[in-house]
Amino acid sequence: MxxxxxxxxxxxxxxxxxxxxxxxxxxxxxxxxxxxxxxxxxxxxxxxxxxxxxxxxxxxxxxxxxxxxxxxxxxxxxxxxxxxxxxxxxxxxxxxxxxxxxxxxxxxxxxxxxxxxxxxxxxxxxxxxxxxxxxxxxxxxxxxxxxxxxxxxxxxxxxxxxxxxxxxxxxxxxxxxxxxxxxxxSENFKRIRKDREENLTAIKETREKIESEIKMTKLKIVSYLDKLQEEILKELSKTEKLESKQIHKLLTAVQQAEKDVTEYQNNIANIKQHASDLQTFIALNQIKHDVDEKDKFIQTLVNNKDLNHAVLSLKISYNVKNIKTSIPTFGIIVVESKSSGITIARRKNQQAQTMVMVPALxxxxxxxxxxxxxxxxxxxx
Ligand SMILES: [Zn+2]
Ligand SMILES: [Zn+2]
Ligand SMILES: [Zn+2]
Ligand SMILES: [Zn+2]
Known part of the structure; x- marks a missing residue:
């Protein structure tokens, strides 16, 4: 042929x-x-x-x-x-x-x-x-x-x-x-152009998605911080109430004792002025007992450190205090190079073309x- x-x-x-x-x-x-x-x-x-x-x-x-x-x-x-x-x-x-x-x-x-x-x-x-x-x-x-x-x-x-x-x-x-x-x-260039344009659209869409993801994450963090704040405020209030209650309780006891002591003082003054020696002698034991009791009460307060001041303070947790160190960045933007899946047509076997004219010549x-x-x-x- x-x-x-x-x-x-x-x-x-x-x-x-x-x-x-x-x-x-x-x-x-x-x-x-x-x-x-x-x-x-x-x-x-x-x-x-x-x-x-x-x-x-x-x-x-x-x-x-x-x-x-x-x-x-x-x-x-x-x-x-x-x-x-x-x-x-x-x-x-x-x-x-x-x-x-x-x-x-x-x-x-x-x-x-x-x-x-x-x-x-x-x-x-x-x-x-x-x-x-x-x-x-x-x-x-x-x-x-x-x-x-x-x-x-x-x-x-x-x-x-x-x-x-x-x-x-x-x-x-x-x-x-x-x-x-x-x-x-030409077809390949069309495909490449289309693919690049699709990539442009895709990264634009992804950027928008990531933006809302960042905002959502920030809102979650803020909401979590709000919750933590609420908890610590609650605890603060509870602690203050508890401490106040104890002080009030002690204060009531002290006030009662103070009242008793005032009464004892009045009694002893009246006894000193108006009672007979016999009457004084008989009453003295009871009075001494009452006075000892009040003195003991004060000693108990001292021994039990009930007179110590309740001082409130706040210790912020390490990660919250050092939030800049704990959370130095929000995250990083990662660029991955993924296969586009684009098909580039290539005519193979270019060397295997049938030589029509050369063999003839x-x-x-x-x-x-x-x-x-x-x-x-x-x-x-
Ligand atoms: Zn011609
Ligand atoms: Zn001509
Ligand atoms: Zn020649
Ligand atoms: Zn010539």
């Missing part, structure tokens, strides 16, 4: 074929190697950047070059890459039927303008002789004009019409591969060699 590829090569006019090869080259330089493998073309002979620069003047695409040569300004409607000229309606008609140019294919000026500037700068002429590139020499892997062939490839056998070499470039594996890979890359069967020689001979004559 591969050998038959060369058999399919039929000489035919294909005016913009070599331009197409260069277009591909422009599209993606990474395919240069593949192109070289597939078409075995020496790119160094391309006259990129030298077109439309004749006499230092750029060709105006919008005027007819033929009419312009005759000092007439007419708008061009088509472009002929082979003539490297724009043509007006009348000149197009002449170009279409003239024997020298009837095989030239043309494209509309609008279509031509859509081509990238780098493509527009490509000429199909040999840089050494400034003549149209017509031949491809397989042995030297170079693009040649007729003069190149005569000067440098006179004995070369495998010379091919450049149109035959490049005619299938648009349906070549490399061209299709570039198209598919571009579509794939490399074919050494009789037919291809003969064809090449015939072609060469034809050009020589």
């Amino acid at each position: 591969q050998n038959s590829s060369l058999h399919q090569i039929r000489p035919r006019q294909h005016t913009s074929a070599s331009t197409l090869v260069t277009i591909i080259k422009m599209i993606c330089s990474q395919y240069r190697t593949n192109l070289h493998k597939e078409f075995s073309i020496d790119w160094t002979n391309c006259n990129i950047g030298t077109a439309h620069q004749d006499n230092g003047m750029e060709t105006n695409l919008t005027i007819c070059d033929i009419c312009d040569f005759r000092q007439i300004t007419k708008p061009s409607v088509v472009w002929c890459s082979e003539c490297d000229e724009g043509l007006c309606r009348e000149c197009t008609e002449h170009h279409r039927i003239s024997k020298a140019t009837r095989g030239h294919s043309t494209i509309s000026i609008d279509g031509y303008k859509k081509l990238p500037p780098t493509i527009l700068e490509i000429t199909q002429t040999c840089k050494d002789h400034n003549e149209k590139i017509q031949i491809y020499c397989y042995k030297h892997d170079s693009l040649c004009c007729k003069k190149c062939v005569v000067e440098n490839h006179n004995v070369c056998k495998e010379l091919f019409d450049i149109n035959d070499v490049v005619k299938d470039v648009k349906s070549s594996n490399t061209f299709l591969d570039i198209e598919q890979t571009l579509a794939e890359i 490399r074919s050494s069967d009789f037919e291809s060699t003969k064809r090449a020689r015939d072609y060469h001979d034809c050009k020589q004559s």
Whole structure:
């Protein structure tokens, strides 16, 4: 099948074929190697950047070059890459039927303008002789004009019409591969952009969630502190009440004892003044007992430390007191790098493409060699 590829090569006019090869080259330089493998073309002979620069003047695409040569300004409607000229309606008609140019294919000026500037700068002429590139020499892997062939490839056998070499470039594996890979890359960029935008939205949403989580946590802490405050205030109040109650109890006892003592004092004063000695003698034991009792009561108060002052104070717990040390930060914001789950399509086995044209050109069967020689001979004559 591969050998038959060369058999399919039929000489035919294909005016913009070599331009197409260069277009591909422009599209993606990474395919240069593949192109070289597939078409075995020496790119160094391309006259990129030298077109439309004749006499230092750029060709105006919008005027007819033929009419312009005759000092007439007419708008061009088509472009002929082979003539490297724009043509007006009348000149197009002449170009279409003239024997020298009837095989030239043309494209509309609008279509031509859509081509990238780098493509527009490509000429199909040999840089050494400034003549149209017509031949491809397989042995030297170079693009040649007729003069190149005569000067440098006179004995070369495998010379091919450049149109035959490049005619299938648009349906070549490399061209299709570039198209598919571009579509794939474009799709990948879309996915990446969508994914990044989703990530942006996600972190914005998460930021809002975290904000409310922080506020909720703070409220919980404040509410917990409120509860602790309430408890300690309750305890304070309870303690004060308890201590006061005890003091009041003691105070009541003291007041009662004081009252008793006052009564005893009155009694003893009255006895001293009015009672008989016998009466005093008999009552004295009872009075002494009562006085001893009150004295003992005071001693008991002293011994039991009931006269100590109750002093209230507050000991704030360590963590509350040193809250700045205990809780130096609210927390930290963690950024994790998680797999996005995005699918990046990659066409594998790029090296495993079927080489359609190379084996054909490399074919050494009789037919291809003969064809090449015939072609060469034809050009020589
Ligand atoms: Zn014209
Ligand atoms: Zn032409
Ligand atoms: Zn040349
Ligand atoms: Zn050669």
